[in-house]
Amino acid sequence: MTNTLPHPTAPGSLPPPGVRLGFEQTVPRSLAHRRQIGEVFVADSAQGSEDDFHLSFQIPRAHSLWADRHPSHHDPFASAEAARQSIFVLLHRHMGVPVGLPFSLQRIALRVEDPQAYADDGTSALQGYLHYRVAERQGKGSDVVGMTLEGVMEIGGRRAMTLTAVLAFMSQEDYDVFRAFQRAQKPVDTARLTPAHRLSPGQVGREVPRNVVIGSADREHPESDDGRIRYLLAADRRHPAFFDHEYDHIPGPLMAEGLRQAAVAAACRSGAMASPHALAVGCEAAFLDFAEFEADLVHEAEVQTPGADGRLPVAVRLLQFGKTVVEGRIELLPHTGPHPRPTAPVHGG
Incomplete structure (x- = not known):
């Protein structure tokens, strides 16, 4: 599997100094594009610079889907869902993209760098930190057309996953015409x-x-x-x-x-x-x-x-x-x- 993601952070470096992220509550469900509160996995977010964003996430231990697995390891796809929701949060909370603006995920690539980061001790929830960097962007706010995000996820001080996502945006009117x-x-x-x-x-x-x-x-x-x-x-x-x-x-x-x-x-x-x-x-x-x-x-x-x-x-x-x-x-x-x-x-x- 190819992965062109650079390595801007070393293990144990998320979140970076000066960025504080908590796990006390989830973000508003509308920011994560979820209707049910229990389906929101993003806990907190902060913007480091114009193109850098930091988020924390936690997966419920008794989740009906993500707890249904072999007990020795948490499911990396659960953290991938948290990473997907994190994209919505950074777009709406920090980049001025209005909630409701249609966009689609065109390409995604993720790789688990350290499988042991997902080891389950039987008592701890799967939680960690995520750093996204905007690698490419066409337009801003409600005028955004396309974007490429590169991410690094850390769990338990381990570099757990790297990922890349390519997004395309359009107005609601254009989306309706396109779908029809x-x-x-x-x-x-x-x-x-x-x-x-x-x-x-x-x-x-x-x-x-x-x-x-x-x-x-x-x-x-x-x-x-x-x-x-x-x-x-x-x-x-x-x-x-x-x-x-x-x-x-x-x-x-x-x-x-x-x-x-x-x-x-x-x-x-x-x-x-x-x-x-x-x-x-x-x-x-x-x-x-x-x-x-x-x-x-x-x-x-x-x-x-x-x-x-x-x-x-x-x-x-x-x-x-x-x-x-x-x-x-x-x-x-x-x-x-x-x-x-x-x-x-x-x-x-």
Whole structure:
């Protein structure tokens, strides 16, 4: 996985001297684009300079989605969700971008630098600090058009994650016209959803069935071709984390979780991993189009050769109407410790 992020901070340096960040409360939910208070993970924020921003975050220990995992480690995707919310906070609180201005995440790349930063002692919440730097910017405030952010996350004094995000902005009027044009180019009115059998939680490293978001039209044999394994989106539209509020398209965090689950299931099915309990230690994704609710969203995964560091890359794509909506790669690091309890078979499709 490529990562061009510079290394401006050393371990143990966040927040920097002179910046004080707390964990006493969360930011207002409107700043984090969340409707439920319990879904807000950003605790505090401060601006260091015109292009530097510092934030603190905490993930609830009993969160319905992010606590559903192998108990030895916290989920890096949980901290990635905190990083996503942090973007909203810095835009609205510190950069003059009005709440309600539509924007989309075009590309994201994240890499877990130190997996041990996510070790779970069984009593502490996942919390840490995040530093974002504006690497590129087109426009300011309500006139912003595009932006590239580079981030460094620290957990427990360890450099936990680096990330890059590319954003595009437009006015509400332009967004409405754009979405109407987009949908008009797709056979939305005649589309039909294929009934999908959700995978068992044990096949994707979960324990709660509601948190499984992929399935198969054939319960026993997911479609495979040329080494690729395909799954259908099979999410619960009432899920409190993925559907915290109304959307006019399938939300990005749900698609990312679907890609992660498809990567895990495909890696186990191919024999590349013996267990679905694995840390997601890398994610690259290019969001090429909006995904619509009315048609099948197909997750395609192709397991690649493991690296010398034990990380297993899986090429992933999301397809709808025969076209690629998202493409990228997930990197998995299998857990080597004991499993928490017996899980369902992982080769049953």
